[in-house]
Amino acid sequence: MSKKKIGSMAMAVFVGAGLLAGCSGNDSNSNASGSPASGGSTPSASNVASPSESAKGSYPDYSKGFPEKVNLEIPVYERAFEGWNVTDNYYTRWIQKEFGDKYNVNVKFVPITRSSEVQDYEQLLASHKAPDIIFHYDMPQALAYYGEDVMQELDWNEIENYAPTYWKNMSETIKKYGAVDGKNVFFFAARPEADNFTSIIRKDWVEKVGMKVEGLTSLEKFNEMLVKWKEAGLGVAGESLKKNNYNFNYAFRDWPIDPKQRALYSDLGVADLTTPATERYLRNLNYQYNNGLVDKEFYLRDDDNKIKAEFVAGKTGNYGFYLASNTDVLSATLANNPGAEFAVLPPGALVPEGFKPQGRAYWPFGFIMGINYESSAQERAAVWLYLEWMSQPKNLFFLQNGVEGQNYTLDADGIAVKVPDFAGESKLSNNNNKDYWALVTEIAQYSTPELTRKANIRNWAPAGYEYLAEDLIKYYDQTAEFRTPDALFTVVLDKVNEYKADLNALFQELYVKCVMAPTDQFDATYEAAKKAYLDAGYQEILDEKQKAIDAGKFS
Amino acid sequence: MKVESASSNVETALKRVKADSRGAAYYLRRDWQLYLLLLIPLSFVLVFKYAPMSGLVIAFKDYKIARGFWGSEWVGFEVFNQVFAKPDFGRAVRNTLLLNSLDLVFSFTMPIVLALLLNEVRSVRFKRVNQTLLYLPHFLSWVIIGAIAYQLLAEGNGVVNNLIEMMGGKRVPFLQEDAYWLVSYVAIGVWQSMGWGTILYLAAMSGINPEMYEAAIVDGAGRWRKIWNVTLPSIRVTIVTLLILNLGKVMAGSFERVLALQNKATTEYSTTIEVLVYRWGLEGGNFSRATAIGLFQAVVGLVLVLAADRVAKRLGDDGVI
Numbered sequence: 108m109s110k111k112k113i114g115s116m117a118m119a120v121f122v123g124a125g126l127l128a129g130c131s132g133n134d135s136n137s138n139a140s141g142s143p144a145s146g147g148s149t150p151s152a153s154n155v156a157s158p159s160e161s162a163k164g165s166y167p168d169y170s171k172g173f174p175e176k177v178n179l180e181i182p183v184y185e186r187a188f189e190g191w192n193v194t195d196n197y198y199t200r201w202i203q204k205e206f207g208d209k210y211n212v213n214v215k216f217v218p219i220t221r222s223s224e225v226q227d228y229e230q231l232l233a234s235h236k237a238p239d240i241i242f243h244y245d246m247p248q249a250l251a252y253y254g255e256d257v258m259q260e261l262d263w264n265e266i267e268n269y270a271p272t273y274w275k276n277m278s279e280t281i282k283k284y285g286a287v288d289g290k291n292v293f294f295f296a297a298r299p300e301a302d303n304f305t306s307i308i309r310k311d312w313v314e315k316v317g318m319k320v321e322g323l324t325s326l327e328k329f330n331e332m333l334v335k336w337k338e339a340g341l342g343v344a345g346e347s348l349k350k351n352n353y354n355f356n357y358a359f360r361d362w363p364i365d366p367k368q369r370a371l372y373s374d375l376g377v378a379d380l381t382t383p384a385t386e387r388y389l390r391n392l393n394y395q396y397n398n399g400l401v402d403k404e405f406y407l408r409d410d411d412n413k414i415k416a417e418f419v420a421g422k423t424g425n426y427g428f429y430l431a432s433n434t435d436v437l438s439a440t441l442a443n444n445p446g447a448e449f450a451v452l453p454p455g456a457l458v459p460e461g462f463k464p465q466g467r468a469y470w471p472f473g474f475i476m477g478i479n480y481e482s483s484a485q486e487r488a489a490v491w492l493y494l495e496w497m498s499q500p501k502n503l504f505f506l507q508n509g510v511e512g513q514n515y516t517l518d519a520d521g522i523a524v525k526v527p528d529f530a531g532e533s534k535l536s537n538n539n540n541k542d543y544w545a546l547v548t549e550i551a552q553y554s555t556p557e558l559t560r561k562a563n564i565r566n567w568a569p570a571g572y573e574y575l576a577e578d579l580i581k582y583y584d585q586t587a588e589f590r591t592p593d594a595l596f597t598v599v600l601d602k603v604n605e606y607k608a609d610l611n612a613l614f615q616e617l618y619v620k621c622v623m624a625p626t627d628q629f630d631a632t633y634e635a636a637k638k639a640y641l642d643a644g645y646q647e648i649l650d651e652k653q654k655a656i657d658a659g660k661f662s
Numbered sequence: 663m664k665v666e667s668a669s670s671n672v673e674t675a676l677k678r679v680k681a682d683s684r685g686a687a688y689y690l691r692r693d694w695q696l697y698l699l700l701l702i703p704l705s706f707v708l709v710f711k712y713a714p715m716s717g718l719v720i721a722f723k724d725y726k727i728a729r730g731f732w733g734s735e736w737v738g739f740e741v742f743n744q745v746f747a748k749p750d751f752g753r754a755v756r757n758t759l760l761l762n763s764l765d766l767v768f769s770f771t772m773p774i775v776l777a778l779l780l781n782e783v784r785s786v787r788f789k790r791v792n793q794t795l796l797y798l799p800h801f802l803s804w805v806i807i808g809a810i811a812y813q814l815l816a817e818g819n820g821v822v823n824n825l826i827e828m829m830g831g832k833r834v835p836f837l838q839e840d841a842y843w844l845v846s847y848v849a850i851g852v853w854q855s856m857g858w859g860t861i862l863y864l865a866a867m868s869g870i871n872p873e874m875y876e877a878a879i880v881d882g883a884g885r886w887r888k889i890w891n892v893t894l895p896s897i898r899v900t901i902v903t904l905l906i907l908n909l910g911k912v913m914a915g916s917f918e919r920v921l922a923l924q925n926k927a928t929t930e931y932s933t934t935i936e937v938l939v940y941r942w943g944l945e946g947g948n949f950s951r952a953t954a955i956g957l958f959q960a961v962v963g964l965v966l967v968l969a970a971d972r973v974a975k976r977l978g979d980d981g982v983i
Contacts, residue, residue: 229947232727255947256728348926404818404838406926480728608946609750616929623927643749 166268169488172211179207179489180238184542185218193218197533198506198543206496212489222410232257239482239490240546242474246595247376247603249475253292254599258477259487261291269491272498273547280472287597296473298549299559303567305579306427307436308456310448312341313424323456326358326391333400336424344395345423346405347414349618350611353378354467359387362463362589370594370661371652373467377607378614380640386633387459392622393629406619419443425452430567430579432525433538437569451578454586468590473549497547506544507551509533522553522562527570539566594661602651606644613643721954741954750933751955758934758959761920762912764848770908772852773859774901778889780860781867793864796857808922811837811850843928851919862904866897902974910967913959935959 217238231237316335395401418426454464508523515523568576617636624632815836917936924932943952
């Protein structure tokens with residue numbers, strides 16, 4: 108045998124062995140991951156079957172702790188707060204000490220990047236490293252996870268057994284919204300009604316051009332003011348690239364709403380490009396763009412820091428954000444523009460005359476959660492115990508406020524008054540730790556609505572800007588009747604999952620084109636965009652939704 | 663006497679090579695240390711290059727994470743049919759070919775030109791400083807380059823545009839109009855990669871026998887002649903090898919580069935195959951589809967390399983295979 112032949116034979120053997128190694132390697136891998144660390148054979152078989160088997164039966168008693176150490180993996184949003192380690196800090200250690208050690212559970216936090224959470228989850232799921240809880244704030248995406256078979260069926264009796272307090276708080280919501288295709292899949296966090304998202308405007312600019320903030324009662328007035336801003340060389344309206352949360356056209360929708368129309372088109376995850384409301388919205392933005400009234404490079408402002416930077420630099424005059432007492436927007440803007448004054452933008456300011464200040468209402472729940480299909484029965488029980496533990500007011504209050512005497516002091520009403528700029532060891536994440544306790548509720552609450560409101564104002568307003576939080580609440584109450592939640596479908600919408608990613612990309616491309624089109628070409632551009640969008644899969648989504656609507660499978 | 667025995671030694675050695683009747687076991691035993699060493703890179707290739715290929719099966723399956731690679735249902739070529747029917751597919755293939763062909767024309771030739779220029783520099787210190795400066799961009803991540811590009815070139819407040827305006831010119835949408843974007847994309851790519859690309863050529867040039875230059879000088883050749891008739895032919899093998907390897911990339915391309923430089927106003931040329939793999943696989947969670955288009959891309963790339971290799975051999979050069 109010649110050397111050359113030996114070489115090529117060896118090569119062939121290696122390649123063949125490689126392919127085989129690849130196969131077997133993968134096989135064992137998928138087997139190994141099928142059975143997570145703590146027991147359970149094949150995932151879908153044992154875990155999904157167990158609840159129904161043991162329905163109403165007796166559950167093992169873990170109140171004294173698990174016999175063997177259980178690894179509980181809890182997801183937590185990574186929002187890239189400076190100097191904050193989401194998986195290892197004072198509070199994660201406190202949770203381990205107070206909860207983990209008591210139940211013989213090893214609590215591990217799994218960071219989920221807030222701005223690309225779906226990608227993170229998909230990657231974790233594909234590599235069998237996803238946490239025990241799979242969560243999301245938006246129902247269509249939660250349904251998409253369910254559609255990928257990565258959530259196991261739940262036994263409500265089991266939840267009640269291990270987490271009676273949590274079950275008492277949430278059972279109504281869980282029973283109403285937790286079932287899909289007749290299977291119990293989701294559980295939720297509470298969402299008391301309140302919202303700290305607001306838009307602020309440069310009051311000094313408004314007054315410089317001889318107008319009043321309260322006078323901004325319609326979009327027409329707002330645009331008139333923008334023209335004056337431009338003439339006075341002050342700046343433009345802030346604008347950013349639409350992505351992820353498509354709730355831009357509410358102010359342009361007809362009122363009263365038709366529930367079926369709402370169900371068909373209103374969707375945070377897939378933008379609606381084809382309705383008259385969107386056309387009105389785009390036409391206005393096109394007008395603002397062509398007349399130089401709005402940030403010309405809005406499509407480059409694709410994350411909050413970039414949008415904020417424009418406002419802080421005094422180039423744009425309005426900015427939408429979650430008002431919080433520790434916000435740096437106001438001080439940073441003042442540093443660049445001494446004399447800047449701020450006011451909450453009145454709800455009518457972005458609404459065309461003849462329309463109502465509509466908005467999207469939250470669903471009556473916060474996080475939508477499911478249990479990872481690979482979690483074992485013990486890990487599932489650990490989740491319920493964790494929720495139960497966190498539902499105890501004492502534990503929740505500590506997570507929300509920190510250490511008394513350090514992070515806060517209690518005032519006469521029993522409200523925690525946060526020590527400003529506290530930087531000790533027990534510093535809270537973003538001043539509220541929300542990402543840790545959001546598994547049970549979305550907003551911190553006190554015993555009465557009045558107290559909660561008072562506490563909210565304190566938590567939301569930076570010192571000296573209490574009026575911002577008060578106005579925010581005032582306007583929030585004023586517009587309550589015009590807020591409607593999106594329809595909840597009780598079937599999986601396959602076409603939404605199929606086309607969502609493509610349509611998101613296409614929507615951005617098309618709407619930017621419409622906005623940047625010369626005024627006289629807007630109609631043609633918009634018509635072409637509509638057609639392209641429908642052809643790319645939106646029509647199929649509408650057909651599928653229509654079918655579900657006709658069958659009454661929505662609420 | 664001595665000379666004679668030496669020559670007979672050589673003769674027997676030659677004979678041994680010719681009449682090689684020993685089996686593989688002999689060589690294994692004799693050079694086992696070398697083969698053992700060879701196992702290290704081989705196992706690397708097997709584990710990281712071949713083993714993952716088994717995952718390609720999901721291109722032919724309706725892959726569900728929960729069911730795993732082997733539990734998912736076989737669907738034959740259905741996923742491919744879906745991919746080919748997507749409206750973005752044609753555009754992505756066109757853009758991938760367009761961006762990479764332009765890269766091949768400019769990013770591939772620039773390092774050669776640059777290497778020739780550097781080779782002519784007489785001052786060693788000047789040459790070294792320049793080389794180091796030229797290598798630097800290669801070490802920057804595309805995310806950083808993208809951010810810098812927008813700081814410098816943005817129409818609204820980019821430094822370059824501010825300068826242009828100060829000097830009385832009109833602002834140029836370097837990155838914000840389709841055609842300009844294409845030019846900027848290629849130019850930034852050339853800037854980033856040309857310095858690093860010179861390394862192999864400079865190495866090849868350092869191996870050229872100085873006598874050839876001396877002979878050329880004796881024949882009365884000037885600088886251009888020397889470059890044309892000595893340097894270039896000497897590095898021809900290197901150029902052809904790199905060209906063949908680069909042809910394989912005409913269907914690939916860098917995802918980060920597109921991601922870092924694109925924006926939503928210039929999507930005409932920025933939807934590439936890599937972008938679709940990311941969108942379908944990681945954004946949409948449709949791993950089967952992402953794998954299918956990735957496999958398609960790899961197969962076309964392989965065909966291109968083989969074809970280029972064949973052409974090179976026909977033209978009388980050594981191929982790579």
